[in-house]
Amino acid sequence: MLFRILSRDRFRTLVETIMETTEVVAPKKVGVRSDGEPIHQFLPVADFDEMDLAHETTEHSAKTYFLPYRENLSTYAFSDDDWQQEVHYRIQPRAMVGLHACDINALLRLDKVFVRDHFPSPYYVSRRRNTLIIGIDHEPCEGGFCRSLGTDTVTRGFDLYLTDLGDRYFVAVGSDHGFDLLNQVGVAEISDRDTADYLEERKRIAGLFTTEVAVQNLPNLLDIEFESEVWKTWGAKCLGCGSCAMVCPTCYCYGTTERVSMDFSSGSKEKHLYACTVVDFAEVAGGHNFRPDRSTRLKYRYYHQHRGFVEAHDEPKCVGCNRCGRACLTGINPLDVIHDLQAEDEA
Amino acid sequence: MKYLGIDSVRPRIAVFELTGCEGCELQLANKEETLAAFLDAVEVVNFREISSSSSDDYDIAFVDGAVSRADEVERLEVIREHAKVLVALGSCACFGGVSRLKNAFDLNEANREVYGDRPQETLPVRAVSEVVAVDLEIPGCPVSKDEVERIVQHLIWDVPYHFPAYPVCLECKQRYTVCTYEVGLLCLGPITRAGCNAPCPAGGLGCWGCRGPAVEANAEEFLTTVHERGFTNDEIAERMSFFGGFEGLLP
Numbered sequence: 001m002l003f004r005i006l007s008r009d010r011f012r013t014l015v016e017t018i019m020e021t022t023e024v025v026a027p028k029k030v031g032v033r034s035d036g037e038p039i040h041q042f043l044p045v046a047d048f049d050e051m052d053l054a055h056e057t058t059e060h061s062a063k064t065y066f067l068p069y070r071e072n073l074s075t076y077a078f079s080d081d082d083w084q085q086e087v088h089y090r091i092q093p094r095a096m097v098g099l100h101a102c103d104i105n106a107l108l109r110l111d112k113v114f115v116r117d118h119f120p121s122p123y124y125v126s127r128r129r130n131t132l133i134i135g136i137d138h139e140p141c142e143g144g145f146c147r148s149l150g151t152d153t154v155t156r157g158f159d160l161y162l163t164d165l166g167d168r169y170f171v172a173v174g175s176d177h178g179f180d181l182l183n184q185v186g187v188a189e190i191s192d193r194d195t196a197d198y199l200e201e202r203k204r205i206a207g208l209f210t211t212e213v214a215v216q217n218l219p220n221l222l223d224i225e226f227e228s229e230v231w232k233t234w235g236a237k238c239l240g241c242g243s244c245a246m247v248c249p250t251c252y253c254y255g256t257t258e259r260v261s262m263d264f265s266s267g268s269k270e271k272h273l274y275a276c277t278v279v280d281f282a283e284v285a286g287g288h289n290f291r292p293d294r295s296t297r298l299k300y301r302y303y304h305q306h307r308g309f310v311e312a313h314d315e316p317k318c319v320g321c322n323r324c325g326r327a328c329l330t331g332i333n334p335l336d337v338i339h340d341l342q343a344e345d346e347a
Numbered sequence: 348m349k350y351l352g353i354d355s356v357r358p359r360i361a362v363f364e365l366t367g368c369e370g371c372e373l374q375l376a377n378k379e380e381t382l383a384a385f386l387d388a389v390e391v392v393n394f395r396e397i398s399s400s401s402s403d404d405y406d407i408a409f410v411d412g413a414v415s416r417a418d419e420v421e422r423l424e425v426i427r428e429h430a431k432v433l434v435a436l437g438s439c440a441c442f443g444g445v446s447r448l449k450n451a452f453d454l455n456e457a458n459r460e461v462y463g464d465r466p467q468e469t470l471p472v473r474a475v476s477e478v479v480a481v482d483l484e485i486p487g488c489p490v491s492k493d494e495v496e497r498i499v500q501h502l503i504w505d506v507p508y509h510f511p512a513y514p515v516c517l518e519c520k521q522r523y524t525v526c527t528y529e530v531g532l533l534c535l536g537p538i539t540r541a542g543c544n545a546p547c548p549a550g551g552l553g554c555w556g557c558r559g560p561a562v563e564a565n566a567e568e569f570l571t572t573v574h575e576r577g578f579t580n581d582e583i584a585e586r587m588s589f590f591g592g593f594e595g596l597l598p
């Protein structure tokens with residue numbers, strides 16, 4: 001990895017340079033909770049100062065810019081006895097600034113599914129290829145257990161990755177595009193002091209983690225606890241609202257709907273993200289539902305995160321951001337669910 | 348008009364109103380950009396919002412409003428006889444709607460409160476399906492014209508249409524709305540059927556449940572969770588009674 005030092009002023013210049021030609025999406029404060037805590041989302045920003053890089057986390061993940069909640073897959077024009085299809089991929093360049101390590105690790109997992117697997121998705125690939133990613137190190141978020149999953153640091157999947165050293169940024173360069181940008185605004189080589197400060201800062205951040213989940217043997221534990229009462233207890237609390245999968249940075253399930261215009265001259269196929277906790281997720285033609293009760297649906301969400309994905313892609317799908325736990329109105333969260341399973345196993 | 352090379356039939360549709368505000372009927376005449384196409388696709392034989400003609404020969408009857416008088420019961424029975432497909436249009440027709448609130452009071456007292464010394468003939472409020480068989484219910488206060496169009500396409504040309512089974516929350520998430528509970532207010536979204544695109548939480552009002560319960564709504568856990576957040580049974584019951592869709596699930 002190539003490292004450089006970027007002053008705070010030059011970082012501003014860098015973002016402003018990108019803004020001249022490209023849409024910039026970054027964490028933005030959108031509201032305040034009743035307990036006084038700010039709420040952030042990844043949103044387009046028109047000005048450097050609109051960004052809030054001191055955000056603890058964003059409610060929704062960066063995924064929505066690669067797998068939008070709703071996306072038009074194709075449109076059709078009907079004529080008397082023929083029809084024509086049109087497909088558009090989003091290719092306009094975009095820059096995302098302020099992604100945390102878990103967000104970038106989540107994109108790497110999505111890449112495994114939508115870029116490297118048997119059926120790459122051109123919709124995803126075109127967005128991913130045309131998005132510049134600038135990540136940033138940060139202190140752990142509430143309930144986040146990324147450190148347990150090794151997703152609190154990241155070494156690829158970005159163009160630039162910043163660690164704040166107070167008066168300057170220590171920058172990991174992940175692509176030649178990122179390197180070119182740095183050179184445009186002017187950067188310094190790293191000194192021994194910079195490296196020492198960087199390592200010190202990484203140590204400080206790592207020391208701030210208080211949440212931990214033992215995930216090492218989780219795939220086997222999940223198999224052993226397949227019939228566990230734990231699923232019934234937590235399943236009974238599930239509202240089937242799908243909020244968890246919506247905000248999850250790695251949940252990618254979707255449904256498609258076909259629509260026809262009222263004058264029957266055109267149609268469209270639309271994709272919308274879906275969730276395995278929703279009542280009809282596993283309902284098939286003819287009306288049979290393979291997962292008729294809440295506990296089974298919730299269980300399979302955890303199975304995909306921590307077992308199924310491990311089998312297919314050698315690592316859990318979950319990156320430990322706890323967005324699902326924060327979004328769940330009834331308090332269903334991976335820390336407690338996994339902890340209860342482990343307690344069951346030890347009992 | 349042809350769709351995929353097949354000539355379409357224009358079904359004859361009729362629209363009737365019972366006890367309600369006629370807002371749902373107005374919605375039918377709304378969405379100007381597709382209104383002409385809509386009226387091309389169907390033949391309106393009975394709809395006083397847009398035409399003065401009237402006929403008893405129709406395929407699809409849209410009934411808007413709840414049943415609250417004896418003469419409405421009679422009218423509804425006649426409509427049921429004539430219609431091949433009877434659609435309950437809007438929350439009043441589907442659940443009784445706002446006027447169902449009346450059922451919580453003594454009927455005579457309610458009558459006096461509203462009409463003073465000129466009492467009107469009245470019955471406890473019922474949904475259309477409590478009086479005659481209904482083929483399809485389109486909830487909403489008011490209904491969304493978009494949903495009506497898609498259901499008409501479904502009824503006539505078999506274009507697939509499914510009401511969303513999930514609760515409103517999913518649509519809130521899909522439009523980045525900050526959850527009403529985050530700011531300490533009540534919302535029925537977690538137990539209400541989506542499909543409206545969650546405008547009320549986005550507007551800061553929370554959901555009032557006009558579309559009735561989601562499929563297998565988890566009312567029990569919902570009540571536990573809102574109690575924990577400090578809302579009282581009275582507040583919750585008042586909200587859940589507003590459109591009449593949650594009878595049987597009230598705290």
Ligand code: SF4
Nearest residue numbers: 238239241242244328
């Ligand atoms: S957010 Fe919570 S209640 Fe909603 S589907 Fe997910 S686990 Fe269930």
Ligand code: SF4
Nearest residue numbers: 248318319321322324
């Ligand atoms: S499952 Fe939950 S904790 Fe894991 S990545 Fe998804 S939102 Fe984050």
Ligand code: SF4
Nearest residue numbers: 245251252253276304
């Ligand atoms: S956890 Fe559920 S919603 Fe998320 S990707 Fe897996 S099956 Fe889909």
Ligand code: SF4
Nearest residue numbers: 516519526527534536
């Ligand atoms: S505002 Fe209401 S409907 Fe929206 S997510 Fe929150 S609880 Fe669900």
Ligand code: SF4
Nearest residue numbers: 543547554555556557
């Ligand atoms: S958010 Fe609730 S009250 Fe508002 S339109 Fe939708 S279902 Fe009706």
